[in-house]
Amino acid sequence: MIEKTLKSRKVFRGRLLDVEVVDVLVHDGRRSVREIVRHPGAAVVLAQLVDGRFVFVRQFRKAAEKIILEVVAGGLERGEKPSDCARRELVEETGHQAAKITRLGYVYPAPGYTDEILHLFYARLRPGRGECSPDDDEKLEVVYLTEKQVDSLIKSGRIHDAKTLSAWLLWKSMIRT
DSSP, rough: OEEEEEEEEEEEESOEEEEEEEEEEEEEEEEEEEEEOOOEEEEEEEEEETTTEEEEEEEETTTTTTTEEOEEEEOTTOOHHHHHHHHHHHHHHHHEEEEEEEEEEEOOOTTTTTTTOOOEEEEEEOOSSOOOOOOOTOEEEEEOHHHHHHHHHHHOOOOHHHHHHHHHHHHHHHOOO
């Protein structure tokens, strides 16, 4: 069942990700080719205010060609711990700081073609809010939602983002109970 790598070559090196073409030997001895997106991973944060509301962001995602409502997330920098990335992204995107951060787990968003791992966290926030400092190419709108509103948006099919759905499900099953 495990595939043996015969040869690997990088065909694209980007700012965010790399792409490799990998020749493999499959379970029955035949050769095949895999195209793999290499990604450093990301931290995902489901953040909750003291008053119980959740902090989401709305932003345009070019690959989807849509404005997406999602939880805070961002890519890991070289050598950065996922929990540190989660705290950094929370401040950058929303201006909020975590009083306590809890690891919910991790998910592979698309294991058929990428090695990316999304590290999922739940954060209880400190009161107050500082300045946002999103990346130069990011335009975000911070949105505050109650648990009931989030559930309604999910049930009505208005939240489509896999990392958001994963974080919400894990929070519901691990933290909220």
